[in-house]
Amino acid sequence: MEPIRSHDALFRFVFGEPEQMAxxxxxxxxxxxxxxxxxxxxxxxxDTFVDRVLGTRRxxxxxAAEIGDETVLMQVLTEHKAEVDRFTAxxxxxxxxxxxxxxxxxxxxxxxxxxxxxxxxxxxEVPWDAPTSVHELVEVRGVDASVAAELGxxxxxxxxxxxxxxxxxxxxxxxxxxxAVTGLVLRFLQFLRGVPLVEALATIERWRSLVVRVLKxxxxxxxxxxxxxxxxxxxxxxxxxxxxxxxxxxxxDLPMRSMLDLVLEMGEERGREKAELRGMRELLRSQLQxxxxxxPERGSELLAAADAATxxxxxxxxxxxxxxxxxxxxxTS
Numbered sequence: 001m002e003p004i005r006s007h008d009a010l011f012r013f014v015f016g017e018p019e020q021m022a023x024x025x026x027x028x029x030x031x032x033x034x035x036x037x038x039x040x041x042x043x044x045x046x047d048t049f050v051d052r053v054l055g056t057r058r059x060x061x062x063x064a065a066e067i068g069d070e071t072v073l074m075q076v077l078t079e080h081k082a083e084v085d086r087f088t089a090x091x092x093x094x095x096x097x098x099x100x101x102x103x104x105x106x107x108x109x110x111x112x113x114x115x116x117x118x119x120x121x122x123x124x125e126v127p128w129d130a131p132t133s134v135h136e137l138v139e140v141r142g143v144d145a146s147v148a149a150e151l152g153x154x155x156x157x158x159x160x161x162x163x164x165x166x167x168x169x170x171x172x173x174x175x176x177x178x179x180a181v182t183g184l185v186l187r188f189l190q191f192l193r194g195v196p197l198v199e200a201l202a203t204i205e206r207w208r209s210l211v212v213r214v215l216k217x218x219x220x221x222x223x224x225x226x227x228x229x230x231x232x233x234x235x236x237x238x239x240x241x242x243x244x245x246x247x248x249x250x251x252x253d254l255p256m257r258s259m260l261d262l263v264l265e266m267g268e269e270r271g272r273e274k275a276e277l278r279g280m281r282e283l284l285r286s287q288l289q290x291x292x293x294x295x296p297e298r299g300s301e302l303l304a305a306a307d308a309a310t311x312x313x314x315x316x317x318x319x320x321x322x323x324x325x326x327x328x329x330x331x332t333s
Contacts, residue, residue: 004229007189011121013226014185016061017219018042021076024186025119027176028163033117041066062099067115073099075118077160084122086130086137092118093134093158118160123189127166133159165190180213181223188227200231280311287315292324302328 004010015021022039029037042065063074075095085091096116103114122128131137135155140148165186168176173190177183187207192200204211214220281303288295295303306314317327 004226006230007123010185010189010226010230012061014181014223015076016044018044018063020179020182020185021061021063023177023179023182024121024163025074025076027182029117029119029161036067037072038066038068060095064114070114072115072117073103075099075116077118077120084124084126084128084130088120089131089134089137089158089160092120092160093156096158116158118158119163120160121163121165123165123193125166128162128164132162133157180210181217181219184210184214185223185227188231192231277308277311280308280315281306284311284315284318287318288324288327291318291321296324299324299328 004013015024021044022042026034026039042063045062045064060075060077063076065072065074075092077092077095096118099116100113104110133156135152135157138152138155140151143151168190170187170191173186174183177186184207187210191203195203211224214223217223285295285300285303288299303311314327321327
């Protein structure tokens with residue numbers, strides 16, 4: 001599988017499957033809806049349909065299910081903004097309108113529209129405090145109360161269900177999502193975002209029993225690979241490290257190993273590789289300064305950005321170069 005680096009890609013990979021989407025929604029929709037939706041009928045609509053509705057928003061998914069004999073359309077949208085977007089409700093209402101227009105085109109003879117449920121998963125740094133319906137954005141102050149009521153009653157209402165992970169602690173998360181895959185993914189999204197590797201290791205150790213349950217799931221190995229890829233993909237210093245890790249996960253019999261041990265090994269490998277690169281840079285810096293004198297600022301920048309192959313190439317050039325520019329000329333060729 002390809003490395004997963006973004007929140008959107010991770011969300012689509014995991015929750016693009018009806019089983020995991022059902023688990024997610026069952027943990028946060030009202031009990032009356034959870035009991036009414038015929039979950040075995042839940043299916044993801046084709047991306048070609050989604051693209052017509054949402055354009056380039058590739059992190060979002062649209063599902064359909066049955067309630068009784070009728071169809072309900074579900075927009076499942078993800079927001080990953082560092083700051084809460086006050087006008088999200090307006091944005092999502094526009095999506096809902098386009099969704100219904102697209103549905104009507106495919107059901108030209110229908111005289112009624114399907115119900116639409118919009119669900120937003122938010123896992124930002126601060127709690128969500130923006131309106132969840134367009135009518136809450138409409139300004140009606142400064143007029144008579146009866147006029148304000150008349151105006152307010154005729155404004156757009158397309159409220160969305162909000163899962164604000166910033167307000168959910170681990171205990172509540174465990175109670176709402178007992179399913180292993182969904183529970184572990186939500187924990188990664190909320191509690192490991194931006195966390196240093198050492199701290200992440202200690203946190204994953206506490207989740208060991210949950211990890212074991214994930215490994216027993218048919219998608220468990222792929223989900224763990226996606227989670228590790230997402231977590232490690234935030235560090236752009238050495239992209240080859242991520243590819244090495246992904247190859248390990250794909251090639252090895254992961255169920256025979258502890259995920260904690262695997263992530264620890266990832267961290268150790270990353271540390272060794274960075275130490276080796278630092279050593280190569282310092283050695284080459286010493287060679288350059290001994291041969292050509294103090295290194296200019298541009299030379300230091302090139303050293304800091306070079307990978308192992310480039311540093312090796314430059315270290316060979318030092319032996320024959322007559323001036324510093326010859327060492328850095330032409331990249332690694």
